[in-house]
Amino acid sequence: MNTDGVVMLAREGLQVAVLLCAPALGAGLLVGLIVSLFQAVTQMQDQTLSFIPKMVAAAAALWVFGPWMLGIGVRFTRHAMLLIMELGR
Numbered sequence: 001m002n003t004d005g006v007v008m009l010a011r012e013g014l015q016v017a018v019l020l021c022a023p024a025l026g027a028g029l030l031v032g033l034i035v036s037l038f039q040a041v042t043q044m045q046d047q048t049l050s051f052i053p054k055m056v057a058a059a060a061a062l063w064v065f066g067p068w069m070l071g072i073g074v075r076f077t078r079h080a081m082l083l084i085m086e087l088g089r
Contacts, residue, residue, distance in 0.1 A: 009083055016076045020069050027061035028054045 035050040062069075 005083060009080060012076065012079070016072055019072055023061040023065040023069065024058040027057040031057040 031053050032050055035053055039045065039049065
């Protein structure tokens with residue numbers, strides 16, 4: 001494997017990392033925005049009020065998108081292992 005192959009593998013790894021983080025981070029961002037708007041409207045400034053809904057939303061996103069995320073991770077790992085095996089030849 002030459003330098004181009006290593007750069008390609010690193011780029012694919014970063015893309016997979018972004019794809020795997022996106023569902024949980026997106027759900028947490030959306031719920032955080034909604035809770036912040038609720039706190040601004042009601043003038044409640046409790047810091048713990050926003051933590052639990054974000055955690056529940058992230059867990060729900062992982063539960064819903066878990067099989068899809070696992071498939072992406074497995075495909076990338078297989079691809080990386082095949083490239084590493086080619087390096088040994």
